[in-house]
Amino acid sequence: MADFDRVDEVRAASDVILVGARTVRRDNPRLLVRSDERRERRVAAGRPASPCKATVTASGDLDPRAAFFAQGDAPKLVYCPRGEERRLRRRLGELATVVPLGREVRMPDLLEDLGARGSRRLLVEGGGMTLTQFLAADLVDELLLAVAPFFVGDRRAPRFVGDAAFPWSGDRRAALIETRTIGDVVLLRYALSDRFGERPPLSADQGRELAREAR
Secondary structure, three states: OHHHHHHHHHHHOOOEEEEEHHHHHHHOOOOOOOOHHHHHHHHHOOOOOOOEEEEEOOOOOOOOOOHHHHOOOOOEEEEEOHHHHHHHHHHHHHHOEEEEOOOOOOHHHHHHHHHHOOOOOEEEEEOHHHHHHHHHOOOOOEEEEEEOOOOOOOOOOOOOOOOOOOOOOOOOOOEEEEEEEEOOEEEEEEEOOOOOOOOOOOOOOOOOOEEEEEO
16 A cells, blocks of 8 residues: 555654564564665665554553564663563563653653664654653644544544643644645645754653554
């Protein structure tokens, strides 16, 4: 599918791909660049074939056999509250770097840590809880929405975001930068901050670039 290839291109241009622990458990994503050509370009540039993977967990309930950990040679980061650090280190061993961030994980703190590790571009792929936290905290610079030509008639289906007070409203509207047709999918690209289009180091106060794929 043409839109899947576009997603692969966005992944290949990123330094880190982030998903919530619930997405790791429910969808078991690999989070790898699929195109051989894109993987080769990354390696030729001295980068891993696929971006670093990161996840956020409050409970520490992560299966070391999940594809997130088992597939791909890029580094894996697990952000967690301080109280879950020891248990996660015992469970995951050398599969991932466990990063405790205080009593609870705050997304600005997560961005500060990624910036300290040299990351410049973060792609947040989901799920709804993680997206809600980033959007509500006004940490997102770019939003990519793909509208597919079918309906999901199930109220239990995952939502794009959950309940929160978001910065965008009738008085502060997001700027529509691009509309593109990709096969039978429509891509909407929004700029959500004045940092849009820049690539400074990731920081909670300045220089954060966040791309999101919402399907």
